[in-house]
Amino acid sequence: MKLVAKREGLLMMGFKGFTHFILVTDSQEAMMMLKSEMDWRSNVGNFVEDVRLLIIERTVTDVVFQPRSGNGIAHTLAQFGLMEGTHFFWEDVAPPWL
Template identity: 30%
Template sequence: MAATEGMIYKLNFDAAVSMDASASGVGVIIRNERGEVMAALSSRGSAVMDSEKAEVLACRQAMEFAIDAGFADLIVEGDNSTVMKSIVSAQTDWSRLGNIYDDIRCLAGRMRHMEFQGVRRSANGVAHSLARFAKHISEDIVWLEESPPPALEALFLDSIAIGT
């Protein structure tokens, strides 16, 4: 699967943390301007105690996934405002997660076109569905140019919301 030259794709990512903190999940969805699924990922992560760490790790994994899948023009959307603001901040981040934010900015520098945008949780339903599903799998699952079954309902709701 190759990304089309000059087309800008939208990548949504999310993390889900289990109540008992035994695992986390990462969900990533990349769509074209018509809302069609180009690539999606569900990945089980290690135990994480706080949502900021889970979200910033999810963003880094989403960026790596997009690069590996051949995307170079992206608008990246996430629903954790702290994470999204930290990624675009020009200030050096000396926090415990600063090196991960640096990794994300470094990955973004490899892109031809890159924007980061914060979205409401309600606008991130597909990625959230994939992240929740990921907590219960043992190996990463990737879908290319097909709608991921764990997110069909969320994709349908998105299509109604945008009128396609």
């Protein structure tokens, strides 16, 4: 699920024209998958490859791990999106409940 969220986020960054940024994740496993040169021969591998290509296209400068405790707002927003079952993008104004 983390890789799906990264893919969606990178697609949105492209739509908005953003490049040269750091991709942060609270999953050490996702970070390792994206940084390694290993091929993942599974359904997960398709997402890994998609995200790796988007990282190159968006000129992502690094993929770093940040514990969930260090970015609670991102986790709260992700959980909200999962509960609602749809995609959200707040550009300038946060949701009123945040």
